[in-house]
Amino acid sequence: MWKEGLEKLGEKVTLVNLWENIDFSNYDAVVIFAMGANIYKLVNNLSRINKNIVLAPIIDPDRSDKVYKFLFKYYGSTKLALSNHFHDMWTIKDKVKLWLVRSEQERHYVNYCLEIPQDRIAKVPLNYRVPNAGIIGKKEDFCLHVSRLDAPNKNVHRLIEASKRYGFKLKLAGHVFGEKERKDLLKLIGNSTNIEYLGELSEKRLLELYCSAKVFALPSLREGVGMAALEAAAYGCEIVLTNIGAPKEYYDGKAILVNPYSVDEIGKGIEKALNKGFSQPELKEFVESRYNPESICSLLNNCIKSHLK
Structure with a gap:
């Protein structure tokens, strides 16, 4: 870049x-x-x-x-x-x-x-490395997460548990290391119909999801920047973000910060962003002008x- x-x-x-x-x-x-x-x-x-x-x-x-x-x-x-x-x-x-x-x-x-x-x-x-989104249409009521899904620092198991506990729709996309890790992820999801595992995505499909998702969640235990969240913010997603480390510096108070060790904080943060919103479209304008x-x-x-x- x-x-x-x-x-x-x-x-x-x-x-x-x-x-x-x-x-x-x-x-x-x-x-x-x-x-x-x-x-x-x-x-x-x-x-x-x-x-x-x-x-x-x-x-x-x-x-x-x-x-x-x-x-x-x-x-x-x-x-x-x-x-x-x-x-x-x-x-x-x-x-x-x-x-x-x-x-x-x-x-x-x-x-x-x-x-x-x-x-x-x-x-x-x-x-951010994605093209400018322009005007974003109507958002859909689901939370998106994109990462190396089996990486321990991404905290996906607590995100899944929050979706089960609070009932919001969750779409998970990204790479897993191997077949064992894929099966472990599907086992975590279980029979929850509100959680969808999408696997690895093409660039076109990723941008489509950024455009349609109302919320992007990144409740990481360890993160340097969180590029996927920054891209999602540029495409109009509300951001629910770990309160640990540097990623929050990029949002100037325009992301909902949660304790990533608390399933309830993650769930309530995403629920708030889905039901009430938080800082869009101001966040999109801020990210586009700054990054x-x-x-x-x-x-x-x-x-x-x-x-x-």
Whole structure:
């Protein structure tokens, strides 16, 4: 998405295949999206060729900032080959010129846990990737959820239980890992006629559901942004959202926040959104003005240029 947006602004962008022979010295900046293995070797090697390294660390925390700081700062030793991807980030942090974060929560973890000064951190939210919806027609009274449905952090089992308890229509779409996971999901749904499992969707069908669903629910236990919810908001859905972590930052009070560990809060939040509404169409207008690809990629371009002068 960022490649396409930057190219529309006249920049030349290459998606790198590290198996190819690439002259990294020719680039104004090298942007790395990483919070995993090999970051230590990658940044160390690249920094010898190009000093303008930009790192988007992708931190979706499931532990306190104090625990993360211990993991980053002390938990490992590259000399003894006892390191891990947390400590690897610490060892290369001074070789990164600019850190890109998606939220204020992520900014805090980079600033506090990695001890990166604020003037080396820039917040660039993610933009929605779907085409603008235009005028939305009449919505249907059902709640939509789209995700990797068997991922524990997506909290689908509590969403299903809330649908059973409160009786609202729920449509579940997305990928499951294998046949066992699919059967487990169907077992959770049981004989509930108000819950429908749709499986994986084409892009066209996904956009049709965004247009028709009155509510989109994302009661995740751990989430960095929640892109499907942002897309749904741009298509006029009321959003019922986890109160944990960074996703709520994107909505400026225009989403119904729920405790994702409470089936009743999830159910009552969705019931409220279906029966009374909450912030649409103001939310649609807010998301379209704040998180459209043109605005975000212009911000990204300006951040990189200003920090790498």
